[in-house]
Amino acid sequence: MLNNRKFYINGQWVEPSTKNDFDVINPSDETVCAVISLGSQADTDAAVAAARAALPSWSTSTKADRIALLERLYAIYERRMDDMAEVISMEMGAPIDFSKSSQATAGTFAIEDFLIQLRKFEFEEKLDDSDNQLFYEPKGVCALITPWNWPINQVTLKVIPALASGCTM
Known part of the structure; x- marks a missing residue:
């Protein structure tokens, strides 16, 4: 059984401000496969504050910096594909072969696709035959809510474009 009761906030794993454990049930056999922490308002506030603090630096990062991060x-x-498949299989109750062949790989497909788009995207665009330019800039801090189905796919389809565009979350 997995036990991950910490949150990744401001570059480190931190204990939740309030203990509020939640059992994750494997739908295939109805056993508890993990225990996680449910965040509180204080945890959310800490995460938003960290994202706001990181925004000035990340929003001014270069396209090359963003590409390098996504490549890493x-x-x-x-490297962790088998681990991802195993966790997804437990969380969703999916057969491990299905999790390996379609669920876990969806994350890499999304990262690859967004890397292709980011490499060819221009954040500055000259308009017509004038001196006018259009600049694409990060919007700011993103709050991302993901559904349960296709777990890693839903996460990567939101997190990767936010990072690629210079937003924090």
Whole structure:
């Protein structure tokens, strides 16, 4: 059984401000496969404050910096693919072969696709034959809510474009 009761906030794993454990049930056999912590308002506030503090630096990062981060993320994900498949299989009650072949790989496909788009995207665009330019800038801090189905796919489809565009979360 997995026990992950900490939150990753401001670059480190931290204890929740209030203990509020939640059992994750494997739908295939109705056993508890993990225990996680449910966040409180204080945990949310800490995460938002950290994202706001990181925004000035990340929003001004270069396209090359963002590509490098996503490439590192992809490499780590690839190394941990079997771990991802196992956790997804337990959480969703899916057969491990299905989890390996379609669920876990969805994350790498999303990262690859967004890397392709980021490499060819121009954050500055000259308009017509004038001196006018259009600049694409990060919007700010993102709050991302993901559904339960296709767990890693839903996360990567939100997190990766936010990071690629210079937003924090």
